[in-house]
Amino acid sequence: MAYTAPKETYPGKVYSVTIGTGDRAATLGGENVLPFHSFEGETPNRPLVAFEIQDVPPADWPENIRKVFAGVSDDPVTWAKYCQNELKAKAIALRLVGTHPDRENRSAEDAAKTVRDVLAAINVPLIILGSNHAEKDSVILVAVAEAAKDKNCIIGKAQEANYKTIAAAAMANNHKLVAMSELDINLSKQLNILITQMGFEKERVITDPMCSALGYGLEYTYSVMERIRLAALTQNDQTMQQPLLADVGMYVWKVKETQASESDLPQWGSAEERGILWEAETATALMIAGAELLIMRHPKAAAAVESVIEELV
């Protein structure tokens, strides 16, 4: 029996989504095969790593990651410039965590000003995320979508409870939209349908099936992503063909393995390298499952992910 390569082609394709403007605009997705399967189809774009910054100093981040940005993270504009100019970030994700009612409870005007200031300081694409407070986000994200009008940002995250106002604001101001649901392929599909039924173009949505860290449910995110990608390709399901987001940093930098010191847990080895690898490995596994956009925190983790992407394409 002679060998013939069992290559596969699929009827479906992931949408190409371009974000940002000008020379530094970036494109996600576009492939008609499983991740990194360039041997049997088209994979025109690499996964994009965005550096996470926030509107308030990262007092809530653990020391191991906070110290990396000491001196720049007190001000979002300085922080954004540092990521773009020094760390060579290809995109920046600004999380407006300070707008959360239990945090600094910053106003929509404050948030809009932060977004305008950051946009004025950078030329790479910007992803603008709320504080994940469904009610407050529907106010904040409307204001920032307007402040960033025509900059072709990604706005998010729209969830079942607040997608209408956020999607309407993203639509009116020419942005892309993150649609987030909780670790369930059917919920993800349903939210994408609801959003497109409003008249929001399906080619402008980024799907966030919810991230989880290595060792803390990674296998759930991994399999949901893999199933979404298979539905997109094999069933040509247009509600599943959006690029996938893995919001890695915020999930990774709260687990014990990224925080416990080597003196407390000598069997776990160097805390510094452990934290970096935890983030990079979570991101790598999710890229293999289908993530095209990764939001990350540690520059060394991001650089390692870029190196493995270099080897994968």
Next chain:
Amino acid sequence: MALSGVEIFKLLPKTNCKKCGQPTCLAFAMKLAQRQATLDLCPDVSEEAKQKLGEASAPPVRPITLGAGDKATKMGEETVLFRHDKKFVNPCIFALEVKDTLSEAEITALCDQVVSSEMDRVGQKLRIDGIMLSNASGDAAKLETAAKTVAAKAAAVAVIINTTNPQAAETAVKLFAGKKPLVFGANASNLEAMATVAKNNKAALGISAAGLEELSVLTEKAKGFGVEDLVLDSGAQTAKAIIENNTLIRRAAIKKNFKPLGYPVISFAQRGDSLLEALVASVCIAKYSSIVVLSSIEKWKNLALFTLRQNIYTDPQVPMQVEQKIYNIGDPKPDSPLFVTTNFSLTYFIVSGEIENSKASCRLAVMDSEGLSVLTAWAAGKFTAGKIAQFIIDSGIEKEVANKELIIPGYVAILSGSLEEKLPGWKITVGPREANAIPAFLKSRA
């Protein structure tokens, strides 16, 4: 090709005798199809059916065990391409490369690292499973000396002898008699000699080729020489080539039932940078490698790789569980809060993580709910007032706490009344619905 439940059913006696433990032959057929039962449970099955089902149930990826004793590791037997379809069966082996150009002291130190690599995570013992001893010197005598050190210092560990020189392989492999080593280094030019070494020493044989076509020809030849326990090296070097070749090998074996590639795969993740090496190894774990060779095994790297392997090879239909008991978080005193939750591993990780984040010392009573999360367990009748009360009473925790107060998950607030009835003298407090509200909850009580 694997048969479906209905196809298997047609071959069964259809007597519904229940002797196999299933209510009907159809139910038994479904269990067989899912590999949750074996045919020998059926007392009345015909010889014809046995033969047909035996052929059909031969795994598309041949099972091969390396090493011996309680640390022997099994590879292969995989049946699917995606873990959501069915559990990935045998977790990949991590092997540390040890070169024979190193001094005896250096080799001993690496052996010690491998032997002491074991860690416990969610009740599983995880370790670096093997050593690949490479004949980097090109000198058969050096390989033999190094092999003696490995045999002495890492006796229980599975060994891969990496050389293309049959004489060198022969001398080294003899030192691991009875321990099922892997002789790695057959290729188009030395196949017969290497196959003879493997056969005479009851070793598995690794075959390298440039590409899958050549590889499938060589495995058939090796079989002709009498060696059936084979391990494949497709020549893939980069992560990109590893994904390509491993995917094609797995598809050929599973979807096409192409026997010449129905063997476990070895992949080489060694890189100059340890962090990049870990990421390449991660690609190998996710994409079908059965042996992943590493150049260094720092503890931080092992922990992350062990965890990913565990995540990828978890049964998607059986939730990961933690042991039922009362966990101390921090250094609880008699008046520290006592929480109760279910034993789904994610529930435990998230709740214990949030309690740790709060910096308050607490007790967390984790009750066996067959791995279900709080709401699911409650809905399934596995996290009821009666069961929680019994668990708390049996645990004897009453003697260790000053105030008999039990904090229950907000999602089962409905249980608080009946719990107070069933736990006389206890105060039941309704905690937050989501774990991320625990720090604020504890702060508000302080």
